[in-house]
Amino acid sequence: xxxxxxxxxxxxxxxxxxxxxxxxxxxxxxxxxxRATRDDGDKAVLWRDVKAIGIVAQVAALLAIVGVGxxxxxxxxxxxxxxxxxxxxxxxxQPAGITIADNPLIAGDSVGTAxxxxxxxxxxxxxxxxxxxxxxxxxxxIARFSSNWIVRKLATGYVEFFRNxxxxxxxxxxxxxxxxxxxxxxQNAWKPLGEWFILSNNRFAIPxxxxxxxxxxxxxxxxxxxxxxxxxxxxxxxxxDNTGTPHHRVMWGLGxxxxxxxxxxxxxGGPVSMSKPMLDDRGRVFSNGFRIQMPFAAxxxxxxxxxxxxxxxxxxxxxxxxxxxxxEAANALALSTFQxxxxxxxxxxxxxxxxxxxxxxLNFSKNSSLAIAIGAAETTNIxxxxxxxxxxxxxxxxxxxxxxLTLSLILSAVGNLINRRLQIVGR
Amino acid sequence: MVDKAANYLGDDIMSALAVDSTPPSAxxxxxxxxxxxxxxxxxxxxxxxxxxxxxxxxxxxxxxxIINADFAIIRANLRIFLIGQFPKEELWRPWASxxxxxxxxxxxxxxxxxxxxxxxxxxxLEPVKESWGQMVRRFWPVLLVSIFFxxxxxxxxxxxxxxxxxxxxxxxRELGWRMPAAVRQRALYIGVLLxxxxxxxxxxxxxxxxxxxGLVVFIWMMSELSQVETLPVGFVGTLVRAAIALxxxxxxxxxxxxxxxxxFGWENWGGLHISLFTTVVGITLGMPFxxxxxxxxxxxxxxxxxxxxxxxxxxxxxPLISLLLFSNLMLPLFLPIDFERPAxxxxxxxVITxxxxxxxxxxxxxxxxxxxxxxxxxxxxxxxxxxxVQRFIVLPQALRxxxxxxVGQFIALFKDTSLLSIIGILEFLRVSDTSNAQxxxxxxxxxxxxxxxxxxxxxxxxxxxxxxSRRLEAKLGVGHR
Numbered sequence: 046x047x048x049x050x051x052x053x054x055x056x057x058x059x060x061x062x063x064x065x066x067x068x069x070x071x072x073x074x075x076x077x078x079x080r081a082t083r084d085d086g087d088k089a090v091l092w093r094d095v096k097a098i099g100i101v102a103q104v105a106a107l108l109a110i111v112g113v114g115x116x117x118x119x120x121x122x123x124x125x126x127x128x129x130x131x132x133x134x135x136x137x138x139q140p141a142g143i144t145i146a147d148n149p150l151i152a153g154d155s156v157g158t159a160x161x162x163x164x165x166x167x168x169x170x171x172x173x174x175x176x177x178x179x180x181x182x183x184x185x186x187i188a189r190f191s192s193n194w195i196v197r198k199l200a201t202g203y204v205e206f207f208r209n210x211x212x213x214x215x216x217x218x219x220x221x222x223x224x225x226x227x228x229x230x231x232q233n234a235w236k237p238l239g240e241w242f243i244l245s246n247n248r249f250a251i252p253x254x255x256x257x258x259x260x261x262x263x264x265x266x267x268x269x270x271x272x273x274x275x276x277x278x279x280x281x282x283x284x285x286d287n288t289g290t291p292h293h294r295v296m297w298g299l300g301x302x303x304x305x306x307x308x309x310x311x312x313x314g315g316p317v318s319m320s321k322p323m324l325d326d327r328g329r330v331f332s333n334g335f336r337i338q339m340p341f342a343a344x345x346x347x348x349x350x351x352x353x354x355x356x357x358x359x360x361x362x363x364x365x366x367x368x369x370x371x372x373e374a375a376n377a378l379a380l381s382t383f384q385x386x387x388x389x390x391x392x393x394x395x396x397x398x399x400x401x402x403x404x405x406x407l408n409f410s411k412n413s414s415l416a417i418a419i420g421a422a423e424t425t426n427i428x429x430x431x432x433x434x435x436x437x438x439x440x441x442x443x444x445x446x447x448x449x450l451t452l453s454l455i456l457s458a459v460g461n462l463i464n465r466r467l468q469i470v471g472r
Numbered sequence: 473m474v475d476k477a478a479n480y481l482g483d484d485i486m487s488a489l490a491v492d493s494t495p496p497s498a499x500x501x502x503x504x505x506x507x508x509x510x511x512x513x514x515x516x517x518x519x520x521x522x523x524x525x526x527x528x529x530x531x532x533x534x535x536x537x538i539i540n541a542d543f544a545i546i547r548a549n550l551r552i553f554l555i556g557q558f559p560k561e562e563l564w565r566p567w568a569s570x571x572x573x574x575x576x577x578x579x580x581x582x583x584x585x586x587x588x589x590x591x592x593x594x595x596x597l598e599p600v601k602e603s604w605g606q607m608v609r610r611f612w613p614v615l616l617v618s619i620f621f622x623x624x625x626x627x628x629x630x631x632x633x634x635x636x637x638x639x640x641x642x643x644x645r646e647l648g649w650r651m652p653a654a655v656r657q658r659a660l661y662i663g664v665l666l667x668x669x670x671x672x673x674x675x676x677x678x679x680x681x682x683x684x685x686g687l688v689v690f691i692w693m694m695s696e697l698s699q700v701e702t703l704p705v706g707f708v709g710t711l712v713r714a715a716i717a718l719x720x721x722x723x724x725x726x727x728x729x730x731x732x733x734x735x736f737g738w739e740n741w742g743g744l745h746i747s748l749f750t751t752v753v754g755i756t757l758g759m760p761f762x763x764x765x766x767x768x769x770x771x772x773x774x775x776x777x778x779x780x781x782x783x784x785x786x787x788x789x790x791p792l793i794s795l796l797l798f799s800n801l802m803l804p805l806f807l808p809i810d811f812e813r814p815a816x817x818x819x820x821x822x823v824i825t826x827x828x829x830x831x832x833x834x835x836x837x838x839x840x841x842x843x844x845x846x847x848x849x850x851x852x853x854x855x856x857x858x859x860x861v862q863r864f865i866v867l868p869q870a871l872r873x874x875x876x877x878x879v880g881q882f883i884a885l886f887k888d889t890s891l892l893s894i895i896g897i898l899e900f901l902r903v904s905d906t907s908n909a910q911x912x913x914x915x916x917x918x919x920x921x922x923x924x925x926x927x928x929x930x931x932x933x934x935x936x937x938x939x940x941s942r943r944l945e946a947k948l949g950v951g952h953r
Contacts, residue, residue: 059779063945067776095858103775106944110779117806122765124805193516194509195523207932209889210927213894214901222920419626425793445797446790453789 047137047157050447055244069107073100143430145422147248147336156436159436163427164448170345170413170423175406178349182356187386189361208354211414212347219347220419224339225372231329240321245329246339253335255320263309263316270305274298284450340421344413352409356402363398364390396467403460412450424448543624545918546925549907550624553925556898558740565735566745567633569673573639576666576738582648583659590653604642610939617932641650661692665913676735677728686725693717739815742898745931746817750899751886753876754824755832761825763871767862768839769833780833787830792888799823800895816897833875839870875948879941883934890930899928 076096076190080088091097107208125132137157144152189202207215223244229235229405234245243250278298310316322334332360367390414425428445432438508522511517523552551558555566585602592599608615618637622630623703650660655662666690672681697703697713703713731805778923787795807813841867851865892901904922907913 052565065775065778072774089602099773100787105774106779107775120808121805123809127809192509192512193523195520195527199523205935205953206931208939209883209887210930211890211901213890214923214927214930217901218920218923222923222948226917226920413795414791415891415894417793425791429797432797434800435478440804442794442798442802445794446786449791449794450786450789 046161047444047447048134050451051134051444054447061221065107068102069100072096076100076432100387125439130439132437132439136436136441137439141431141436142434143427145427146338148422156431158228159427159431160424160444160448163422163424166421167410167423167448167452170341170348170416170421171410171456172347174345174352174413177345178352178356178405178409179402181349182353183267183360183391185353185357186360186364189357190364204357206356207351208358212351213415215351216344216347216415217418219350220340220343224343228339232327234329240324240334243322243324247329248339248370249336249337249342250322252319252321254317255333257318258314259313259316263313266309267306270302270309273305274302276300338421340416340419341423343419344416344421344423348409348412348415350407351412355405355408359398359405360394363394363396366397367393389460396469399460399467403457403464406451406460410456411449414449474756477622496541507935519707529861535620539923540916541921543914543921545907545910545916546624547626548910548912549903549922550626551623552743552907553900553929554621554743555745556903559738562736565674568778569670570637571640572666572670572673574637575644576639576663577672578644579651579666580659580663582663583651583656584648585645586649586651587656587659593616601856611936611938613932617928620928635787639731658692660888661688664688665692667752671937672728672735674741678735678737679729682725682728685728686721689724690717690721693720710723721810737815738817739824741817741901744890744900746897747886747889747900750817750821750824750889750892750931753821753891754828755819755882757825758828758832760830763834763836763867765829766836782824784833787827788834792827792890793894794822795827796820796891796895816895818949820870820897824885824889827888828881831881832878832885835874836870837879838877839872839874840866842873843869872948876941876945877935879944883937883941886934886937887930900929 048311049440076094077372079096080091080094088094140153141156141159143154143159144150144325145159145162145166148162148166150159154162185200185203189195189204191197191200205429228244228246231245231247234243236243238265241252271361275298278294281292281294283295284290288462320333321335325331371389371393380389413423417425417429418422420426425445428441431441506523510520550564551560558566589599589601593669622634625631648656651659665685668684668688672678672685675681694713694717697716702708738746738749748930765780765784768776769784771777771780799822800816803819803822804813847865848861848867851861856864889899890901892899893905896902898906904919904926905919907922908916
């Protein structure tokens with residue numbers, strides 16, 4: 046995956062260089078052709094021709110960029126040669142010697158594998174955190190319009206406090222004050238429900254499922270059931286649109302999914318079984334079940350708290366942008382407060398809110414790199430560990446930047462796609 | 473004359489419409505107020521009770537925690553939190569620096585307030601002089617937090633110093649207000665020069681300080697000389713002006729270098745001071761680059777446009793921490809091989825300048841788009857050159873429109889300076905970690921106390937600035953014109 050991204054980067058660089066130089070040469074030819082076809086009285090002297098000045102400026106800029114770049118590259122090569130640093134990407138295949146708790150990564154795995162494992166952890170933080178931040182932020186944003194004085198003031202206080210302290214401070218505070226020192230240690234973990242719920246400052250664990258015979262087939266059937274359920278929900282929506290009979294699409298969809306799942310489970314003879322967290326002789330969780338490392342929980346919670354304030358401000362602004370007549374009309378129809386927000390105000394507000402929300406999602410994904418401060422093993426942290434193992438820093442920083450660039454590009458592409466669906470189709 | 477008549481007519485209509493437009497004052501009794509705001513119906517009452525109890529519990533436990541907390545760690549480390557590892561016998565430097573800074577800020581803001589006051593009078597608007605009560609309401613978080621900080625001091629000196637600072641603010645602002653008009657017009661330069669001088673008081677004689685002083689004096693002299701009419705006009709005139717300004721600027725820089733006084737370079741700075749300093753420097757240096765990048769992105773010359781777009785999108789697409797790691801691990805590798813490695817903060821400032829330039833570029837681009845196209849076209853029609861159109865017509869309007877967003881960027885960068893702690897620079901947040909590693913405090917679980925202290929410090933500055941940004945937005949009427 047990393048090699049593929051590096052290849053893409055190289056191709057993009059070459060493509061940009063070809064485009065820029067080609068465009069410049071084309072412009073030069075176009076200018077001379079244009080000048081050749083004009084009468085003498087109709088054209089400026091060469092050094093006063095706007096196009097000529099532009100071309101000279103661009104050639105000068107290009108030469109300056111290339112010159113400075115060559116100078117820096119020369120220095121860079123001198124320095125890397127002096128300290129014996131190799132510039133290839135072969136190191137990606139060497140063993141990394143890094144393990145991540147609760148991750149299949151083993152010490153013998155390659156550097157590339159370790160980085161990708163970290164990258165997937167980053168994606169996990171984002172996929173859990175962004176929806177939570179969106180929900181919390183929207184609720185707080187709405188709460189600032191509440192008719193209840195306490196709710197309104199608390200929401201304002203929350204936003205004004207957390208918005209104005211650095212995310213890193215929120216993260217280290219949540220981690221050290223709440224998670225690390227506030228929760229019981231692994232030996233004295235909090236187990237209100239026995240093995241069903243275990244919480245300590247090291248791990249959070251609940252039972253999950255474990256594959257048995259036929260698990261592979263079962264997984265594929267579940268996937269097919271999911272697609273079928275989506276199709277059923279879509280069909281119910283169509284029926285509702287055409288005939289007006291109540292759609293109940295959620296019920297239909299869930300029914301399809303669980304019905305097929307249950308039948309498949311019975312036919313395949315129990316392809317999954319319960320997997321309870323296993324404890325070692327000192328009472329610590331060490332395997333099985335669904336486990337979350339506390340640093341991951343802390344970074345997610347802290348970033349949700351921080352990002353939700355920004356989202357709340359955006360939601361508040363966009364609700365204020367909804368025409369007041371809409372709200373009054375909803376009141377005149379005797380809609381409840383929930384109905385008014387769900388069916389009238391929020392759909393219109395979200396249309397305004399979405400573009401700035403995308404940039405908040407991007408900020409969330411970039412801020413997830415601050416996990417480096419509390420030791421959650423995501424991309425930045427893994428790469429920082431690799432520096433310590435005397436892996437080459439320049440290549441690693443390039444890869445780090447490349448991974449976050451990819452993430453930003455994907456997120457903003459998805460965001461823009463959704464945004465296009467949300468906007469009113471104009472003529 | 474015609475304009476004035478129209479104005480009077482307009483005023484008449486407006487005053488006729490304005491009669492009794494204020495609603496009758498609705499002063500509720502406490503009981504009615506509670507009924508309206510807390511217990512308007514059953515659901516609201518339940519919510520009020522639950523949320524109110526939760527809030528009360530939060531306040532109760534918070535207060536209990538604060539009363540029981542051990543603040544000795546803050547008392548022992550207050551100096552490090554504020555200015556880093558500054559030797560005790562040199563403490564007069566930061567104080568003197570702060571006073572010079574207050575002097576500059578007081579004179580500048582006082583003079584600027586008076587300038588806009590006079591402008592209002594000349595435009596026959598109703599001039600307002602802000603009262604001190606209003607000023608306190610604007611800046612209460614910073615005032616409160618500075619008192620809060622000083623309350624951890626173990627000697628009497630900081631109290632006296634802070635009181636003197638408050639007095640100095642009042643005196644210099646009034647002084648700035650009363651300065652003659654000719655001086656008031658130059659208040660910006662005086663303020664900036666005093667800012668640099670205040671940094672030099674800490675840093676001592678330094679070549680960098682000399683350059684900064686020289687640059688500001690040069691720009692100032694150029695603007696002064698452009699009003700001297702005996703100098704020739706055109707290109708030759710510009711050269712003559714530049715030569716004179718250069719001589720004066722060089723003289724100032726040389727004099728600065730001749731006054732021998734030792735100080736502490738920024739490799740020895742730390743604490744809140746470094747956070748604020750890095751923010752100011754990052755925004756100030758980032759501004760010109762940001763404006764150039766924004767113009768580059770809007771230009772139709774493909775080389776400039778592509779270069780600007782790549783730089784802006786790259787910097788905005790990666791987290792700041794990866795750029796700071798770059799500054800720490802890679803930037804020194806680009807220097808010629810016989811150069812010594814610069815201080816960590818120098819490397820970080822280089823990267824932060826580029827970082828803020830990319831964000832400022834996007835802000836300025838928004839401002840450029842907000843300037844109506846007719847402005848450019850009218851300027852071109854009156855025969856201005858492309859550079860003049862940008863310099864005198866487009867940029868002034870665009871930059872005015874983005875002032876609130878720029879303050880927002882300032883806040884964001886101020887918060888982002890906390891990341892310097894990760895690359896080992898002793899800024900505000902990192903002092904919390906180092907003090908918890910001290911022998912007397914290690915393993916006592918005092919991190920939450922120090923983090924809370926740090927959070928309050930960041931909050932006071934950021935919140936004040938965000939209030940200012942909202943005030944500016946309302947004052948400039950951005951989006952309502």
